[in-house]
Amino acid sequence: MMRMKLGIRGKIYCGMISIVLLTGLMIAVPVRIMVERALSQESLNKGMSMALTLAARSQDFILGMDFLYLKEMMDKAIQSNNDVSYSFLLNQQGQVLSHTFHNGFPVELRTVNSVPAGQLSSVRFLDTGKELIHDIAVPVLVGDMRLGTVHIGLSKTRISRTINRLQWTMAVLIGCAILIASLTGAGFANQIIHRVQKLHQASEQVLKGNLNVITSPLLKTSCWVLMDCHNAQCPAYGEERQRCWNVEGTLCPSCREKEYAAKSIACRNCRIFRAVSGDEIQALAESFDAMTRSLKHTISQLEASGKTIEVSEKKYRRIFESSMDMVFVTDSQGRFLDINQTGKTILGGEDLTGAADGFSLPDVFSSPFEYADIQQDLIQQGFVKDLEFTLKTLSGNELQALLSSSCQLDPGGEVLGYEGIIKDITQRRNMEQQLLQADKLASLGQLSAGVAHEINNPLGLILGYTQLMLREEPESSQKYEDLKTIEKHTRNCKTIVEALLNFARKTETKKVLVDVNCAIEQVITVIRHQFELSGIEVHTRYDSDLPQVLGDTEKLKQVVMNLVMNARQSISKAGQITVSTRYDSRNQKITIAVKDTGSGIPPHVIIRIFDPFFTTKPTGQGTGLGLSVSYGIVKEHGGEITVDSEPEKGSLFSVILPAAPPSDYCHPLSVI
Amino acid sequence: MRYLLFLIFLCLCCSACTVDEPPQKIDLSKREAVEFRDAEDAVTYAYLPQYSHSVSYQRHNLLVEYLKKETGYNIRQVFPDTFDEHMRMVGQGKVDISFSNPYVYVKTAYRYGEKAFAQVIEDSGHERFRGQIICRADNQSIRTLEDCKGKRLIAVDLTSAGGYLYPMGQFYDHGIRQEDFAEVHFSPGPGGKQEKVILAVYAGQYDIGLIREGSLNVVADRIDIRQIRVIAYSKFYPGWVYSARKDLDPGVLHKIQAALFKLSMDNPEHRAILENANFSRVVPANDAEFDSVRELMTVVGVDQDK
Numbered sequence: 001m002m003r004m005k006l007g008i009r010g011k012i013y014c015g016m017i018s019i020v021l022l023t024g025l026m027i028a029v030p031v032r033i034m035v036e037r038a039l040s041q042e043s044l045n046k047g048m049s050m051a052l053t054l055a056a057r058s059q060d061f062i063l064g065m066d067f068l069y070l071k072e073m074m075d076k077a078i079q080s081n082n083d084v085s086y087s088f089l090l091n092q093q094g095q096v097l098s099h100t101f102h103n104g105f106p107v108e109l110r111t112v113n114s115v116p117a118g119q120l121s122s123v124r125f126l127d128t129g130k131e132l133i134h135d136i137a138v139p140v141l142v143g144d145m146r147l148g149t150v151h152i153g154l155s156k157t158r159i160s161r162t163i164n165r166l167q168w169t170m171a172v173l174i175g176c177a178i179l180i181a182s183l184t185g186a187g188f189a190n191q192i193i194h195r196v197q198k199l200h201q202a203s204e205q206v207l208k209g210n211l212n213v214i215t216s217p218l219l220k221t222s223c224w225v226l227m228d229c230h231n232a233q234c235p236a237y238g239e240e241r242q243r244c245w246n247v248e249g250t251l252c253p254s255c256r257e258k259e260y261a262a263k264s265i266a267c268r269n270c271r272i273f274r275a276v277s278g279d280e281i282q283a284l285a286e287s288f289d290a291m292t293r294s295l296k297h298t299i300s301q302l303e304a305s306g307k308t309i310e311v312s313e314k315k316y317r318r319i320f321e322s323s324m325d326m327v328f329v330t331d332s333q334g335r336f337l338d339i340n341q342t343g344k345t346i347l348g349g350e351d352l353t354g355a356a357d358g359f360s361l362p363d364v365f366s367s368p369f370e371y372a373d374i375q376q377d378l379i380q381q382g383f384v385k386d387l388e389f390t391l392k393t394l395s396g397n398e399l400q401a402l403l404s405s406s407c408q409l410d411p412g413g414e415v416l417g418y419e420g421i422i423k424d425i426t427q428r429r430n431m432e433q434q435l436l437q438a439d440k441l442a443s444l445g446q447l448s449a450g451v452a453h454e455i456n457n458p459l460g461l462i463l464g465y466t467q468l469m470l471r472e473e474p475e476s477s478q479k480y481e482d483l484k485t486i487e488k489h490t491r492n493c494k495t496i497v498e499a500l501l502n503f504a505r506k507t508e509t510k511k512v513l514v515d516v517n518c519a520i521e522q523v524i525t526v527i528r529h530q531f532e533l534s535g536i537e538v539h540t541r542y543d544s545d546l547p548q549v550l551g552d553t554e555k556l557k558q559v560v561m562n563l564v565m566n567a568r569q570s571i572s573k574a575g576q577i578t579v580s581t582r583y584d585s586r587n588q589k590i591t592i593a594v595k596d597t598g599s600g601i602p603p604h605v606i607i608r609i610f611d612p613f614f615t616t617k618p619t620g621q622g623t624g625l626g627l628s629v630s631y632g633i634v635k636e637h638g639g640e641i642t643v644d645s646e647p648e649k650g651s652l653f654s655v656i657l658p659a660a661p662p663s664d665y666c667h668p669l670s671v672i
Numbered sequence: 673m674r675y676l677l678f679l680i681f682l683c684l685c686c687s688a689c690t691v692d693e694p695p696q697k698i699d700l701s702k703r704e705a706v707e708f709r710d711a712e713d714a715v716t717y718a719y720l721p722q723y724s725h726s727v728s729y730q731r732h733n734l735l736v737e738y739l740k741k742e743t744g745y746n747i748r749q750v751f752p753d754t755f756d757e758h759m760r761m762v763g764q765g766k767v768d769i770s771f772s773n774p775y776v777y778v779k780t781a782y783r784y785g786e787k788a789f790a791q792v793i794e795d796s797g798h799e800r801f802r803g804q805i806i807c808r809a810d811n812q813s814i815r816t817l818e819d820c821k822g823k824r825l826i827a828v829d830l831t832s833a834g835g836y837l838y839p840m841g842q843f844y845d846h847g848i849r850q851e852d853f854a855e856v857h858f859s860p861g862p863g864g865k866q867e868k869v870i871l872a873v874y875a876g877q878y879d880i881g882l883i884r885e886g887s888l889n890v891v892a893d894r895i896d897i898r899q900i901r902v903i904a905y906s907k908f909y910p911g912w913v914y915s916a917r918k919d920l921d922p923g924v925l926h927k928i929q930a931a932l933f934k935l936s937m938d939n940p941e942h943r944a945i946l947e948n949a950n951f952s953r954v955v956p957a958n959d960a961e962f963d964s965v966r967e968l969m970t971v972v973g974v975d976q977d978k
Contacts, residue, residue, distance in 0.1 A: 060725035064751040096706045104703030112698055127695035142726045145733055 024174035334361035570598025791957035803838035834884020
């Protein structure tokens, strides 16, 4: 069950009543105990004295067996003192010589309190059922000889009555004190509660956002009155609710202008402070008002700063987000705290921040050693600039990138985190590679063209003379066969030389408007049957809106044939070859794609496939000029050829050619 | 708050506490009638109450216990309040063995046929003893017996030997008669008579007092006895005497007599008994040894029938 907590009023009541009650009890209890002890002791002393007197006086009467006198002594003992309930005398043998009881002597009383030999008295506390009695026993001694024992029974009833009266008196006094304390407490409590409630209401107003609250009551006297000050420039002048040490910028000669906290301490030595201070709730109210004023001022400053920060934040956020490079912030472990959209795009993920065991900066590096080196540089130098490394995306792709980063260190030299920019330079590197390849191929082409040109003429002469000699030789002669062999190989050489010349664009090209789809279909028609016999399916997917290109139909068909044949050779058993076309209207380019499901091209091979005479086929089965010639033809047509291959999954060759301008269109299929 | 309540509770608990030990339950409703009877076959022994009962008890209790042990009889000390009562009890047969002064013996022998069978030897070694006439040491008006004339006199008892008869005989020897004193008074009340005479003179209530020799030592622990001056001593007369009731069984008497004669200061046990009783030995005695006392009684004019 929930208990309702006591309010201040209740606590003041409880506190005052408890203090009075506790104080009263702390006084009453020891007093009661002391009084009871004193009364009991006094009574016991009196009883003991009486018993000793009886014992002393009864000696001769015991010896003289004067029972009358003994009886008189016993009776006088109880008559002389109201506390004495009984008295009796036992002789040496424990026989009762005299007693004050009527109707016989109580049997148990005879032996209940015997005095051992050598002891001068014995006191036993008895409960008769009707009253409590101290039985005092004193031996009657003559020298060392014992004549008997005198017993006095002292009732505690009178003492108890006295104690009870005392207790009641104290209880009434404590009750009166509690009543007075309650009334006084009520007066104090009302004063305090009224002011505390006012403060509470004001604090609720502040919580609701209303900072224009005033809780301080009107002052009875003010500094400007006490100081007889007429300086209207002083902010404390005319102030009726705030005492001067709570007002900033006061102009008293003794005032030291400081911030509020320091001022309030400095003011404690001022005589005005000593004269006016003392009301804690007043001080609390003024402090509260000062706090709300300060809060209001701070909030307005914060709002202004917030706006500035917001503008700045937006600006830098915009820069951050719109950067075409990856911008990131990490913690000391390299976990991404913030990363811009470009970074997410490069890395191929959206939720890259915050995860404790998620993708982090070290994971970006393809080689862990590379990251370790960079991290070491970062810690040593504080930054790295334009360091090229291989970036690994979430999907495992590798990109070439440049890293510029700085390291945030705390004063102790511990790493707090990293900030940096990663720039994706894969495309640039590819272009550079392509340029390099192009330069290499151009050099090779020039060299080949020179060589071919020099060889072509002798080969023509050799072929001419061989053919002349063949005419003169009978076909069945050995010489004829030898000459045929020379002719055959000379023709092979000539074919190679022509291919070299084609690569080096030294052959004549007749450019017309070509319907690429038709040209591809013609090539496919020739090879489809043969391929299907080998278990290779050939699929075509043409773009019906494919525009014509300006080029040499035969050379383009040769390109397609070369690519399809290469695809066929990459498929060892059954497979698929898909030839498709696509039009990129924005860039005015068409793409011929030849995709196979073959063995793919290893990375170390793929960079050399366009090199002349480079082949992976066994010696004698290929010249290594097919793709080189195709490359030359495509370049001759102003296009480019790319390859994308994945080992064991297949390759995709793309031939990108510029579409013929619409003005060049005449008849799409006229040249076929 | 809960600590406050605990403190208040503790105070209330303390206030409920009492300083007394827990009382012992006792039932006063069971009553019995009180009956006190003396043993009927007891041999009673009385010491003439020249001192208080307690002094008499202290002096003769060990002796009584000794006689009980030696004779095998149930001997019980009884305490007459006055000399007269002592004699009356002897006459009534309530006292079998009486230890009295010679004056009382002479009277009881005359009246009731008491028979003396032993006599004590005083601590001083004498068989006889004497009386003293005392006054305050600062009383300059009394220097001689002659000076006692017209003075207030207090004596122990009319039947006292050392405290009346012997010193009064001394006055008679010097021609001073009882009527020559301004006042003759005897110690009031029962017991303690010798001490009362000394205290009365010490207090200045009386000018002169008659006591037996040795009594001053009895009160030496209560008053400064240097404040008491002895004016004169009486002649020596027979000392205290043991007498027996005339019809006491001779066998009993014989045993008691033998036990008394057996007491010796050489025996440590007996020595304590004898020192307590203020004599050194008990010797045989016969009635004729007290004729000197009878003569003195005649001189002083004591009527044995009164």
